[in-house]
Amino acid sequence: MALDKTFDARTAEPRLYANWEEAGAFRAGANARSGAETFSIMIPPPNVTGVLHMGHAFNNTLQDILTRWHRMQGHDTLWQPGQDHAGIATQMVVERKLAEDQQPSRREMGREAFLKKVWEWKKQSGGTIIEQLKRLGASCDWERNAFTMSGAPNAPEGEEGNFHDAVIKVFVDMYNKGLIYRGKRLVNWDPHFETAISDLEVENIEVDGHMWHFKYPLAGGATYTYVEKDEEGKTLFEEERDYISIATTRPETMLGDGAVAVHPSDARYAPIIGKLCEIPVGPKQHRRLIPIITDDYPDPDFGSGAVKITGAHDFNDYEVAKRGNIPMYNLMDTKGAMRADGRPYAEEAAIAQRIANGEEDFDEAKVAAMNLVPDAYRGMDRFEARKAVVADITAEGLAVMTQAHDPRLGKAAVKPLAPEEGGEERSHELVPLVEAKKIMQPFGDRSKVVIEPMLTDQWFVDTAKIVGPAIDAVRNGDTKILPEQDRKVYFHWLENIEPWCISRQLWWGHQIPVWLGPNKSSFDFSDK
Structure with missing residues (x-):
């Protein structure tokens, strides 16, 4: 048989691959010695x-090299192929496709019809992926x-496998x-997407942000002597104050504050530890008073050194709130808008x-049901509420002025002109202190929207109980971490691991096999 002058990979590779499959060359155990x-x-x-990428x-290719080498050695070899349903990513792709084709949205068509669309997408996309792997020559056992x-x-x-049953059984x-x-x-x-996501699905990106400085008036008109000193103890600044100053990048969450925290060593605030201060927003007659507490979390050298504690909307505040038994008030709904449910604000604020x-x-349930968003802000988008809160506090004269x-104002700072330049001295002109700062903002890696820390009921794996064997394997040398210095990173991660949130509020994906009992607190399970 004469050879063609040029090798046509487009026709030769599919023919060769088909021959390999027909011969069972990639089946588990193929070419294995006894x-x-x-x-x-x-x-x-x-x-x-979608489709595979260069990664x-x-x-x-690396996996294929290893698999083929072991198979050639006569080892009992298996390269197990499969595809991941990718809950949040697949739901997003299908919803986007529906919008492009001007079809009804997910909510308009309902769960059953939407899932049918997802399965159709899976059949198309999954087939493409398999064919791509075959074009690469991947020696997977496709029968499995x-x-x-x-x-x-x-x-x-055609989707009669047992993954669903396995997931349910393992969960139970x-x-x-x-x-x-x-x-x-x-x-x-x-x-x-209106769902919880994992830390791995969050992209922390540095963006231009702001830090607003506000006054929290002390209860009952109390005053104290505020003193700033240098490292040598020399007084730099002293004044009588009837407020404590806090700095925040998220004014809209002030509505859910449970306390103001300062560091135990911060002498500036020692006279007012244990006193109450007023959250400077909302109807004046219903303003809440919250305690001033100490905690190791606040940094005396950052901002004013005083931190508002909003346990339901900040991960650091959450830890402080747990340590101090501070109530954590959830302010937002699943779409990131200020809550509009519940009783009138006056009743909630009184409680x-x-x-x-x-x-x-x-208790947890009682606080979770409370809505401490003032009536005027209810239903607002969180970023619109931010603007409204800042405007209202500033209008009342409770913004810290400068x-x-x-220079902390960044580009908003006005450069005063000297008299010889035709200007006048402007040192007396005061404006709200809004620092221009770079901040780390969390974004969803799929949705690209700003992620909201939210206090919700979810299902978790108690990871601290299962990492022991992984730690021991490295300590006793069964598993080696290279380079050697990364052992510290490995141990730090596993020894400080957080519970893993495994529940998602999605339509596409495995459903947790749990039903609330008649009292809505006990659980019925099924592994069938």
């Missing part, structure tokens, strides 16, 4: 959200191809072992004040 050692690779399953090609949503209750014909097994629990914790909340005064007990040429 009693040979085993070798297997579980392919990191690509998401069914997939590189990574899968798996999909992480196979066997789900709404799966169409881990729950029974005390490794999974339901609890109210602060999570990364994506207002676009919150009795809690702050120690006159009324509170000279118009203060």
Whole structure:
């Protein structure tokens, strides 16, 4: 048979690959010697959200080299292929496609119809991915191809695998072992998808931001002597104050403050520890008073050194609130708008004040149901509420003021002209102190919207209970971390690991097999 003058890979590669498949060359155990050692690779399953990229090609080529080498050695070899249902990413892609095709939205068509659309997308996209891997020559055992949503209750014909059953069984097994629990914790909340997301799905990006400085008046018109000193103890500034100054990058969350915290060593605020101060926003007759407490978290050298504690909307504040038994008031709904539910603000504020005064007990459920958003801000988008809160506080004269040429104002600072330049001295001109600062802003890696820390009921894996074997494997040398210095990073991560939020508020994906009982607090489980 004469050879062609040029090699046509486009026709030759599919023909060769088909021959390999027909011969069973990639089946588990193909070419294995009797009693040979085993070798297997579980392919990191690509998401069914489109097509493979260069990273997939590189990574899968490395896997293929290893698999083929072991197979040629006569080892009992398996390269297990599969695709990941990729809940949030796939739901986003399908919703975007519906919008492009001018079809009804997810909510308009309903869950059942939407899931049917997702399965259709999976069939198209998953097939593309498999064909791409075959074009790369990947020697996977395709007879074992798996999909992480196979066997789900709404799966169409051809998706009869057992992944759904396996997920349910493992969930119930881990729950029974005390490794999974339901609890109210602060999570990364994506207002676009209206779901909790993991830390890995958050992109922290440095952006231009602002830090507003506000006055929290002391209760009852109390005053104290505020003194600033240098490192040698020499007095730099002294004045009588009837307020404590706080600095915040998120004024809209002031509505949910439970306390103001200062560092125990900060002598400036020693005279007012334990006193009450007023949150400077909302109807004057219903302003809440909150305690001034000490905690190691505030940095005396950052901002004013005083930090407002809003446990339901900041991860650091959440830890302070837990340590100090401070109520955590949730201010926003699932779309990132200020809550509009619940009783009138006057009633809610009165209850919150009795809690702050120690006159009324509170628990997690009671506080979660309370809406401390003043009526005027209810239903506003969180960023519109920010503007309204800043405007109202400033109009009341409770913004900390500074000279118009203060360099902390950044580009907003006014450069005063000297008399010889035709200007007048402007040192007497005061403006609100709004520092121009670079801040780290969390964004959803899929939605690209600003992530909101939110206190919600979710399901968690108690990771601290399961990392022991991973720590021991490195300590006793069974597993080696290279380079050696990264062992510290590894141990720091696992020894300080946080609970893993495994629940998502999505339509596409595995549903947690839990139903509330008649009293809405106990759980019924099923692994069927």
